[in-house]
Amino acid sequence: MAIKGVFPAALDDPYANEATQPFWDAALRGVLTVSRCRTCGNCLLPPAPVCFQCQGEAFEWVELPGTGTIYSFTVVRHPLRPDLADVVPYVSGVIELDGTQGAGCRMIANIIECDPDSVRIGDKVRVVFDRVSDTYAVPRFTPL
């Protein structure tokens, strides 16, 4: 059933591989994790095989507080599909995560439970996970 402001989950499985599975395992537990370079501490999301900052190839998964800041956003008002007619307006944005350096580890997500007309860049948000199957929980953000 369509919920205004909530972009419906586009997947029922994250189609994970070995490199991405830990993120989705943590998501099912309601925890936000990112891949951090063991050499220089640069955080990467999605995980990548090489650290763009130091060329390191060793990474570890670290838990974040799950809070962040809206870096940019749009309010989608025109439904591109018939099933989105009852969903618009919805907010989609770029989030910089607390505990990371920002660029290279931003998240792109639906921002829910907010007034689309009063959302601003710089607003603090926190992650919420919506478990839609046994393998996939959608990360969205909500105002803090």
Place this chain on the structure above:
Amino acid sequence: MSIKDRTAIVGVGATPYYNRGQSLPQTPLQMACTAIRAALDDAGLSVKDLDGFAIFASACDPAQVAATLGVPEVRFAASLTSGGGGSAGSIGLASAAIVAGMAEVVVTLMTLQQATRRLGGSAVGGQSLYGVGGRAGPYGAGGVAPEAAFSASSGLISPGHSFSQLASRHMHLYGTKREHFAHIAITQRNNAMRRPSALKRSPLTMEDYFNARMISDPLCLFDYTLESDGAVAAVVTSAERARDLRQPPVYVMASAHGGLGRWGPAIFSYFQQPDDYFASSGHRPVAKRLYEMAGVGPADVDVALLYDHFSPMVLMQLEDYGFCPIGEGGPFVAEGNIAWPDGKIPVNTHGGHLSEAYIIGMTHVREAVEQLRGVAVNQVAGAEIALVTGGPASLPVSGTLLRR
């Protein structure tokens, strides 16, 4: 060794421009052949002279086009990677092939039929989303790239949603307003109104703009490109050979493509550009190399044909190509600096993607050639140097400087 001044555009050709789907029952191949033959004819050349293809954005399959036209021998067939960012740069690719002696007469083109190839239509037409899957149906039968899952449920499902992020950030940092985007849309509409080939020729007022429906804040209907069908081709050859042909040569002063490595895929599912570059067109490094190669600066450019899939990206290119300081694009356009005929730097004198037609950047190449031949509908008096750009989008973005 540089390509500077060693090649020239000697012919341009096009089909009529159509609203999306109105070019049927022609096929994209048929339109490509029509545009190529027209461009060769414009130059005083024929299919027998054609020996190279330098394309972008998977414009066509040169194998199919060459066989259909009966090209005697193909000596060069290459493409820039990624999408519309390569439109202007494909002229540079053609020039590189010619200067290297690999081919003599090289065509670049776009043929587009948006009933069959609708960019950003992923969510509408059940085509695969950018970078997601690639199988039939949205996220279809069992194939999604593992990285794509990180953005698949974000709600960003069209190019406009992506470019809204860049525009919002620009407004936040610099105080840019919707009114500034309106100035771009209205200026280009004014140009299109005088141009018979344009698909939008009715007046557009500030009131119309603010009454239009919002698509994805801060972008409304008039900030979005048109969706069109048609084909445009341009023929490039050596400067020496160009001097003996039918039209006055339009010399390629310089061409550059690429961008900051960390600009990368830029949009759609990425958005990891360094902070200093996020609210930009991605063209800054390309602009620097382009001006260095040509030995000129922004003050020397007489007319700018800037890739305009979304109006804010015109504003950001004005900054990145040095027509105004970074962050001052809004006031710059509001002061009338991009208007034809009296602005400091007339922009998109053909109406651009916003009001003439969207053939993925190639209409801008055509207009640059017409300006430098002195035959443009909205002629910039005494135009000697034109800038043409492709993108802003995923790397590579591109720019080409042309002179008469």
